[in-house]
Amino acid sequence: MSASRILVVDDEADIRGLLKEILSEEGYEVDVAANAGQARASKARQSPDLVLLDIWMPDVDGITLLREWSASATDGCPVVMMSGHGTVETAVEATRLGAFDFVEKPLSLAKLLRTVERALDSGRRRRQPSRPLPPQLLVPAGKSKLMQQLRAELQQIASNPSAALLIGEPGSGREAFARYLHGESPRAGAPFVALIASSLRETDAEEQLLGRGESAGLLEQAGGGTLYIHDIEDLPREAQRLLLGVLESGKFTRLGSLQPRPFEGRVVSSAQPGVESRAGATPEGLRRDLLARLNTLIVRVPPLREYAEDVPELLRHHVDRAVDVEGLPFRRFSVAAQNRLRNYPWPDNVRELKNLVQRLLIQGGPEEIRLEEIERELATQSSPGEPLVKQDLLALPLREAREQFERAYLQQQLLLCNGKVGQLAKRVGMERTHLYRKLRSLGVDFRATGED
Secondary structure (H helix, E strand, O other): OOOOEEEEEOOOHHHHHHHHHHHHHOOOEEEEEOOHHHHHHHHHHOOOOEEEEEOOOOOOOHHHHHHHHHHHOOOOOOEEEEEOOOOHHHHHHHHHOOOOEEEEOOOOHHHHHHHHHHHHHHHHHHHOOOOOOOHHHOOOOOOOHHHHHHHHHHHHHOOOOOOEEEEOOOOOOHHHHHHHHHHHOOOOOOOEEEEEHHHOOOOOHHHHHHEEOOEEOHHHHOOOOEEEEEOHHHOOHHHHHHHHHHHHHOEEOOEOOOOOEEOOOEEEEEEOOOHHHHOOOOOOOOOHHHHHHHOOEEEEOOOHHHHHHHHHHHHHHHHHHHHHHHOOOOOEEOHHHHHHHHOOOOOOHHHHHHHHHHHHHHHOOOOEEOHHHHHHHHHOOOOOOOOHHHOOHHHOOHHHHHHHHHHHHHHHHHHHOOOOHHHHHHHHOOOHHHHHHHHHHHOOOHHHOOOO
């Protein structure tokens, strides 16, 4: 078996040298980098099995580099963060972005070597071929009329090479439907490359998209397949300019090269509702001419609350997926638990449902997930600042739920009446004096909305 390759990224020469010496003596192949630029070049040149990454560096900090790698990671390479000025917040952020572990300087040799062994073992497990998904898990679940129509629409446009824009709320499964669209198309055998728009920065957008020297960029990696751009409104202006040029000309040129290459991929992107009205509204926002290139075909991905009848099937789908793919223990939802979740507003949509399933299976317990367990989980998710359609009124006592509804209802109606209580009284069918008392009791400030 060949020796594992480790990339050490640290701006302090003494630490780079020390780590290279120690790890080489342990039998590892070690490469070093003094900054983010050298780290990117080394990683592109020869994929490491592990990266030891310093947080504080002069050009680009380690958290930013970790975020960049996490957004496009496909190699299963674990990253261990190092810092002499660690804070709990930094460690939490690093873990959230996918770091395997966090070690503090001055480094303990014994702890470092244990961490390296554990990280490499984790990387090997992640790179092992996973069990293929059963065919039924590859198709977006749901038997509702809404889901059937959405799948039919995606099947209908799958063979069209035009750019497609999936519009939906965060967590609504836009990437899953983009993958389904790719899988139904003649491009199914070609790569599906996913790009989180916010992971690009003005300073590296050109290299990431176009590539440099012998390294292919994202446009080229997509080949004759699909380039999926998540939340296009987060694209930096430089990335927007480059992408627009490629879409208009149909070609691109790697940095350091003079030879144009054809762009043969299909661009599928996602955005949140209202993107058309926001485009061009601010200089730093999404360009209208780019949006016009990306929204040739528009698909609306509905929020989960609009097809709540599919919640029981979605629960079973994600339980099966977690059991088959992640090896988690099987549990099933009782009828009462399913009914409760059908009436939950799911403010974070399918992503929230998937996370709930994973959390319940990881925590373990009796095979049947009962209503009481669901109520405990939902109690930690409540967010009173959400719009009414996303509020879990069933978690509240009757009086509080009624007040929440009445407050939100009257606030919205008051806006439609331009703050005029007289018009509001006619619209909602209430006597004006009684309406004034109701507005005051609910804390609705009608004076701030307009004058009667």
